[in-house]
Amino acid sequence: MKIVSWNVNSLKVRLPALLTWMKTVKPEIIALQETKLVDAEFPMSAFTELGYHAYCSGQKTYNGMALITRDNPCSEIVVDMPQFADIQRRLLAATWNGYRVINVYVPNGSELTSEKYQYKLAWLAAFEKFMQDQLAKYEKVIVLGDFNIAPTDLDVHDPKIWQNCVLVSEPERSALQKIVNLGLKDLYREIKPTGQDFTWWDYRAGAFRRNNGLRIDLVLASLPLLSSAQDYWIDKTVRADERPSDHAPVVVEFLE
């Protein structure tokens, strides 16, 4: 079973590239972030024609989530966290074939002095409570998406440049750690303890060519799933294509 997380930075722009890629990789589950489409504009038939079911929670211009699943539909779909009223569409959780899949687009935070940074920390605190509940209810849990947090300096091309910046700051890293400590593992680190593969590269300054990137797109899994996680890769070829997203898709393969 292959599961994918990809921040597409506009599904409208990236749809042809996504469909081509899907036909090659044939994942069972695809979690998208930053679709930037209201639900009425979601390209449902493009996915159903390929034998997929698709679920979306979008808004105009910003954010927006989708979950696309092969063959079988999803149930128990959740797009809001209890006690965290939010117009920003950043969550889409669903159950597929016994897997609880939780797709997230964690706020960026802008800069440490910004109100948006406080919103990021509040969102993460609410998400911790949400995950506590989800892990109590479900056994096979996969949390994936754009976390907008590089877990450690090993996930940063140049920690000196990024020192004291949003995406690496201590409060957000410890907020992520608290969520992981509920009973999840960062699968990339499990599989590649000293690896330094990135998932995002700035569009500017030849960052991709220089491999100046960050690992901010993560796949976390509950402990019962650890032994079945077989492979993990970040598809950099897509980032090198014409008109790419600034994020590469991450793929995890589980034994059925």
Place this chain on the structure above:
DNA sequence: ATGGCAGGCTATGCCTGA
């Protein structure tokens, strides 16, 4: 060298992203 790139909008520059 402190910039630069991309996407969306009711826009023709500004906001946001990371």
